[in-house]
Amino acid sequence: MPRITYIEHTGESHNVDVPVGNSVMEGGRNAGIAGVVAECGGACSCSTCHVYVHAEWIERLPPKESMEEDMLEFAPGMDPQRSRLSCQIRVTAALDGLVVDVPAEQA
Numbered sequence: 001m002p003r004i005t006y007i008e009h010t011g012e013s014h015n016v017d018v019p020v021g022n023s024v025m026e027g028g029r030n031a032g033i034a035g036v037v038a039e040c041g042g043a044c045s046c047s048t049c050h051v052y053v054h055a056e057w058i059e060r061l062p063p064k065e066s067m068e069e070d071m072l073e074f075a076p077g078m079d080p081q082r083s084r085l086s087c088q089i090r091v092t093a094a095l096d097g098l099v100v101d102v103p104a105e106q107a
Contacts, residue, residue, distance in 0.1 A: 001017040001018065001019055001020070002017070002018055002020065002091050002092070002093055002095050002096035002097075002098070003015050003016065003017050003018075003096055003097065004016050004018050004024060004027050004028075004091070004095065004098045004099075004100065005097075005098070005099040005100070006027075006028050006031070006033045006036070006051075006100055006102060007099065007100070007101045007102065008033065008034050008035060008102050008107070009035060009101075009102060009103060009104035009106075009107050010034075010107075014031060014033055016028065016031040016033070018091045019091065020091055020092055020093060021090065021091065022090075022091050023042055023086060023087050023088070023089060023090055023091065024051065024086035024087075024089040024091060024095075024098070024100065025038050025042055025049040025085070025086035025087035025089075026042065026087075027091065028049070028051075028086060028100075028102070029049075033102060034102065034107055035102035035103065035104075035106035035107045036049055036051075036086065036102060036106075037049065037106055038086075038087065040087075042087040043087075044067050044068060044071055044085060044087060044088060045071070046071065046074075047071045047072060047074045047075035047085060048106060049085055049086040049087045050072070050075040050076075050077075050078070050083060050084075050085060050086070050103055050106065051083075051084055051085075051086045051100035051101060051102055051103070052079060052082040052083060052084075052100060052101040052102075052103065053082050053083075053084050053098075053099075053100055054082075054098075054099040054100065054101070055081075055082065057095075057098050057099065058081065058082065060094065060095075061084065061089060061095075062089075062090075064084065064088070065088070068084070068085050068088045071085055072084075072085060075103075076103065076105035076106075077103050077104075077105050084100075086100065
């Protein structure tokens with residue numbers, strides 16, 4: 001099972017095994033990661049699952065679709081390079097080791 005590392009705004013790190021097919025948001029929410037609020041439940045209709053993807057992973061993720069880009073405009077602290085909605089990142093075996101930071105604004 002792929003392991004995703006979630007780093008809270010406090011610096012606390014959590015290694016979470018996330019089943020293939022789940023989203024990065026589901027993995028964080030199910031593990032109780034502070035700041036992975038996910039108010040819309042993964043419908044890409046809010047930005048409360050916003051994360052910063054570590055630089056070495058950005059090119060390895062599927063590109064943002066237009067709906068995700070639109071919702072990211074509402075995310076506090078949005079970084080055009082690193083920001084993603086974790087509900088839009090489906091976990092695959094290739095994402096084993098993915099590292100994301102949870103913004104302080106969501107804590």
